[in-house]
Amino acid sequence: MKYLKGSCLCQKVKIQVADRFEYIGNCHCSECRKFSGSAFATAAGIDFEDFKIIEGKEFVSIYQKTDNTALGFCRNCGSSLFSQKTQTRKYNIRLGILDDSPTKKPTFHIFVSSKAPWYDITDNLTKFNEMPIGTVDN
Ligand SMILES: [Zn+2]
Numbered sequence: 099m100k101y102l103k104g105s106c107l108c109q110k111v112k113i114q115v116a117d118r119f120e121y122i123g124n125c126h127c128s129e130c131r132k133f134s135g136s137a138f139a140t141a142a143g144i145d146f147e148d149f150k151i152i153e154g155k156e157f158v159s160i161y162q163k164t165d166n167t168a169l170g171f172c173r174n175c176g177s178s179l180f181s182q183k184t185q186t187r188k189y190n191i192r193l194g195i196l197d198d199s200p201t202k203k204p205t206f207h208i209f210v211s212s213k214a215p216w217y218d219i220t221d222n223l224t225k226f227n228e229m230p231i232g233t234v235d236n
């Protein structure tokens with residue numbers, strides 16, 4: 099199994115993740131917009147077992163968004179890192195933290211109905227107005 103390395107902006111937090119993401123998609127919901135500070139967040143789903151913080155665990159802060167969703171970010175530089183789904187035991191990794199290239203690429207957009215009005219989607223990936231069952235839930 100190939101492993102990918104990733105890090106936050108200040109390099110205090112270093113992560114490792116198996117290169118076997120279940121899905122990769124761009125989420126356009128307003129909460130991902132806030133958390134990332136960008137038009138959308140590229141989220142990649144992986145099992146708890148396949149994701150590891152290998153350095154700087156003490157710098158990872160958790161914001162408990164809902165009962166089932168916790169957002170992780172670096173408390174030193176503010177980089178958003180992942181969301182943690184306690185019910186399904188999945189991480190949705192914020193793909194921008196990767197320093198290596200994953201084999202899979204994004205294949206869809208979700209929450210297109212709430213995308214930023216100032217952003218136009220110009221690619222041909224599948225668009226979902228909300229969240230299709232069995233894919234990303236940020
Ligand atoms: Zn940092």
Ligand SMILES: [Zn+2]
Pocket residue numbers: 125126127128129130131139209236
């Ligand atoms: Zn979202």
